[in-house]
Amino acid sequence: MVTGVNMAFKVIKENVLKANDNTASVIRESMKKSKTLMINIISSPGAGKTTLIEKIPPMLKDAGISFAVLTGDCFTSNDATRIDKAGAQVIQINTGNSCHIDAGFIKKAISEINMDGLDLLIVENVGNLVCPAEFDIGEDCKIVILSIPEGDDKPKKYPLVFTESELVLLNKVDLLGHLPFDIDECIKNIQGVNSKAPIIKISSLKGDGIDEFIGWITKRINIKKER
């Protein structure tokens, strides 16, 4: 087995992360003032982040929750176009070849939206299970989406994002039965790296479980407001 990280690169990375953390603290302080819950949604490419975010605007509106979306993508603004059509205030963040959103991107993006009275800020990170987990962007919590076609072993292989997340969404449950996926094994693997996070089974496409997700968000917004 080959392991080990180049030391020079490790030091550089630590410095980059430290600078990022300083900006994240400023963002966190500003979210505390406006009492806005900021959630950072992370998943592999194509796990269903945008489809989920397209689905929820009417339900958030029904629940009396005011919200905005920052959506990250390397190059296109396809996601912002889709989310805008779904009726949400949205800012597209283009990271270029950067594989994650860092706090600097968020700082710029929130200067372009009206935060007054905003209950919820949803950040859709770049599709990647590794790097986004390492970058604090000033969020209240990370939410990881794992989709059924990715396989039940992923929590073991990409543990950091699962350990760091306050909620796990198991998406595309409508595909169970069409591919090899042991849901009990998957839940065991999630709980092996994070015993606290609730797991909600959803289908962004068909709508299953979305009401439970909205319930979780509503409760989490109230916790933030009471602090």
Place this chain on the structure above:
Amino acid sequence: MVTGVNMAFKVIKENVLKANDNTASVIRESMKKSKTLMINIISSPGAGKTTLIEKIPPMLKDAGISFAVLTGDCFTSNDATRIDKAGAQVIQINTGNSCHIDAGFIKKAISEINMDGLDLLIVENVGNLVCPAEFDIGEDCKIVILSIPEGDDKPKKYPLVFTESELVLLNKVDLLGHLPFDIDECIKNIQGVNSKAPIIKISSLKGDGIDEFIGWITKRINIKKER
């Protein structure tokens, strides 16, 4: 829209990539001497890299191709265990929280295998569509796997890996019809960023298209040997 990259980070990244390129050149020279074709397989998590590599050892043996596998994962050695069982010489590369394999990992790993008379070295990169595309590891060619559940828009959203690849494998075609995926649109999106790469439709799980992939590899090995 928010864009832009922190300049200090950009300079640091350029230096890291330059040091990586030097090591990659040494690896490329060594592969030239041994006339070994080195392929770098890249995809999202769960797109089917390991399942594909598990499938091909008997077919490569039948074709008289000697081969070895270097498999990358952040933490576990699950993939190496699976590939070893399938009858391939395999080395596990654990990258820790690093989101890609760099040339340094490959240099260490190939010092542990016998390269004499090796026709093919298969590298399974970390599951990530962004960062692995940026790091030259001394390979002859990159191969990208896109799986149907990820969606037909991914070549537009993660263009670099598609532009850089000599072959595109469209995996999990057995799921077509069970989810929204326009295969003509997908092919158009691939050809929009790379008009040259052939596209092979496969199912790593069911076996469809794998013979065509072996045919492509055989031809590519012969091209390398004739150079």
